Amino acid sequence: MPHPNDSHVFFTHWKKNYPVADYGKGIYIYDTDGKRYMDAIGGMFVVTIGHGVPEIADAVAAQTGKLCFANRNMFSNEPQEQLADKIVSMAPEGMDRVFFVPSGSTANEIALQVARNYHIERGDTNRYKVIGQWHNYYGATVGALSMSGNLATRRRMHMDPYFLDFPHVQAPSCYHCPYQQTYPGCKLACAHDLSRIIEQHGPSSISAFIATPIIGGTGGAIVPPPGYHETIREICDTYGILYICDEIITGLGRLGKNFGIEHWDAMPDIITLGKTLGSGYSSLGAVMASKHIWDTFVNGSQSNIVLLSTYSGHPISCAAALAVQNYLTEHHLVERSATMGRYLKKALQQLAEREPLIGDVRGEGLFLGVELVENRDTHEPYPLKKQVSTQVVQRAFEKGVVLSNRFGTGTQADGDHISICPPLIITEAECDELVTVLGDSIKEVREAL
Ligand SMILES: Cc1ncc(COP(=O)(O)O)c(C=O)c1O
Structure with a gap:
């Protein structure tokens, strides 16, 4: 795992280690240490047909x-x-x-x-x-x-x-x-x-x-x-x-x-x-x-x-x-995006029913988002400095699921949200795995807040 101090790459974060992505197959990326990551963000909202298609x-x-x-x-x-x-x-x-x-x-x-x-x-x-x-x-x-x-x-x-x-x-x-x-x-x-x-x-x-x-x-x-x-x-x-x-x-x-x-x-x-x-x-x-x-x-x-x-x-x-x-x-992946999107959104909505940090589940097809809030009734966001969504994404990454978070949907610069954008080939079982890891990660962060 290279650290930016030991590399000639102009990394845009210099206080963390970067695993080296080695190869991809289906919805997964494998690093050079053999660790498997579910690519639940399609690289960066990019990969639709999956990795490693011959x-x-x-x-x-x-x-x-x-x-x-x-x-x-x-x-x-x-x-x-x-x-x-x-x-x-x-x-x-x-x-x-x-x-x-x-x-x-x-x-x-x-x-x-x-x-x-x-x-x-x-x-x-x-x-x-x-x-x-x-x-x-x-x-x-x-x-x-x-x-x-x-x-x-x-x-x-x-x-x-x-x-x-x-x-x-x-x-x-x-x-x-x-x-x-x-x-x-x-x-x-x-x-x-x-x-x-x-x-x-x-x-x-x-x-x-x-x-x-x-x-x-x-x-x-x-x-x-x-x-x-x-x-x-x-x-x-x-x-x-x-x-x-x-x-x-x-x-x-x-x-x-x-x-x-x-x-x-x-x-x-x-x-x-x-x-x-x-x-x-x-x-x-x-x-x-x-x-x-x-x-x-x-x-x-x-x-x-x-x-x-x-x-x-x-x-x-x-x-x-x-x-x-x-x-x-x-491979009819456009149609599959609609079907699997409905499945994944429903699973996220069910997660939201039992997870108080989730204020909103939204999106269309296989581009979905969850917003994390301090108060579900008023939609009050967490202050930006708490970096709540960053902590969730980091925990999910450690558990082998890659997601993406951003801020700014609240009143000013705050307003935490997490995007979910997997390859369109994702299966129901993989959606379930994704939601389990996301739920566990949010719960851990909530308990530590
Ligand atoms: C909606 C939208 N438009 C344009 C861009 C810019 O694309 P690129 O980073 O490939 O230049 C992005 C990148 O994130 C995007 O999300």
């Missing part, structure tokens, strides 16, 4: 032997073409074009540029601001981080001098309603906050609104109330603003449908993909543009658009992702 290794080996790379301004390549076809065939009606990039952050950064170019092409040259959601995270690059609204985990901390003046709307969190109201009496105040922000900043300056179908790791799977995305869509149409849907965690099966936004009746203009696209077998993201955006460019004043990314459409990355997505379809 078909993907074969596809990568074959492509590596055939063509590693070719200048994308001069050539297309077969894996990129086939993957674009595959993703479009899975996407909501109207999505037409795919630009591949190396990561989720780059996907959102490029989405910002596509939106800006679209408005310029239409003569709307003042539109540049992208509105994000408080509590959400869209990536680490300056544009994506400026859109992000995560307060608690130091993701934005100290970076203020670099931020673009991008506004944010209230998060659609019913458990901690920013208006202290309840649905449906609230009349979707969180969605209508978008109109307020647009009017405040001047509609002619706004290029796009970015949201995730459900708020990811930084929210512990916050599911917006019914009608949220539909209302957002209407408001964007009213003001001529593009709707970017970040499906980097939620896309390609994670929520029990091909795309998470299909749980609502709202068609985005742009969809971004990342983590689940390569399921960990390649580092790949994508920007999907709907037909009306593509047509605006093709019928416009230019013959090209400048989108910069050396590795866009990388043949080996695309070959891996193509094999992943074919595997997902052939």
